Amino acid sequence: MKMLLNGKKVGTEGREEIIVINPYTHEEIDRVPCADLNDIDTALECAREGAEKWGRVPVLERVRILEKVSSKIAEKKKDIALLLSKEAGKIYTQAEEEVDHAIGLFKEYANRLRYDYDSVLPSNEDMILVTREPLGVVACILPFNFPVELYAQKVAPALAAGNAIIIKPSVETPLSSIYLSELIIECGVEPKALQVITGHGSVVGSALASSDKIDAVSMTGSTEAGISIYVSAAKNLSRCFLELGGNDPLIIFDDVDLDTAVTEAINGRIVHAGQACCSSKRFIVQENIYDEFAGRLAERLKGMKIGDPLDQGSRVGPLIDERAAQRVEEIVDRTVKAGAYCLCGGRRFDGNFFEPTVLTGVTPAMDIAQNLEVFGPVFPLIKFKTEEQAVAIADNCTYGLSSGVISGEIQRAIRVARQLDAGNCTINGTGLYRTHDMPFGGHRKSGLGTEGLYATLDEFTKTKTYVWKGAAIR
8 A cells, every 4th residue: 555645645666665464364465665754754845735725624514524534434344444453463343343433533523523612701891702723733643553543533633623634654554544544535635634654653753743844743652652752842842642551450359249350351451462552451459359360360261262353253363463472472471480370371372472361479569560561461460458558559650541440349449549540540340441532641651631522622723812802892
């Protein structure tokens, strides 16, 4: 597939190629060009022009186009889900759910825009009008794990607000972003207001973030990459919206229904083979139920089918590549050497598959219990005695993306939830929970700013105040 620059498809001619590999079959799916600095300059120049054109499109026309985009994505749902499953190695039913999110987001932002009015403020003698205007050009930097949903989380509000966009997809999963962008341009979006640059983050992401032609950067990725983007954008005071790493805790008290708790733990961790930003990654279990919980969890995971993402019976697919699986393997081996016990799983196979793994005997002092995020199907179980200990273990971390508390005593669950330093906390469920209208964003080193129907549209605009002196009628 080709990049989209200046309203044109730009191929690999004279450029380095990036080969997109199916994580399950290890076969080549397609190739995309690796953008150079000239391509980035072209995109930036065109985006400034596109921002002027798209920003002048009447609001109701933008609403109509966004509604058309939602319908077009729904029409192509199976094609998009299949492409996503192949390039990301994602279980097909999960890929379909992700496309459903994109359909809903474009429709909901259209509805929000339709009823988003300017404000008139009361004054004794003067009239004050407050309007919202587009920021200009927004760089959207996407991760590999949820390229369709996060595309929609960023692109839908940015376009709704009247901004031009430059999309930088992950090198592992660029195809769905290109496909979606082609559909959106077909629906009537100004081509120069929607461009896709494929390439390595160290080149493309850095160049976009540091450019004075960029008004905002919306990025989902690692904390290290996010800090680098933030530093680059700071010299131009470009706005940054960053959703970054996390080591999300799930606290399980001894008054719960164990089977329900096990189901929540699995559902909150196993999605996309554990490669979800806000999945539960530390399982903090009260000592009275620790052993039984571990046993039931391991038994359930042992019977889980690992394999082809397109097979209806598969629950766990491959990790994105062999390097990612090796990283998980290294962390598990290191944790076992530090004194933990591998109750089930722990084996990497076929290059980039990793068995669902339960680690018991994990202590609060171990890296995996603090700041070491594991992007894979690993369940480290940490024992606690008192409520205070559980909170201390959960908050002994530099991250604060999401969290969860499961308890039969609702007052205790709420009390604990209020103490957790995380942007989101699910009571009686896993932290892997996100609706379109809730503000989603992390505390501490897990992010900056929020995404969501009632947050992002405002953040992708700037206010302008008009004062008409002496206009008020008494």
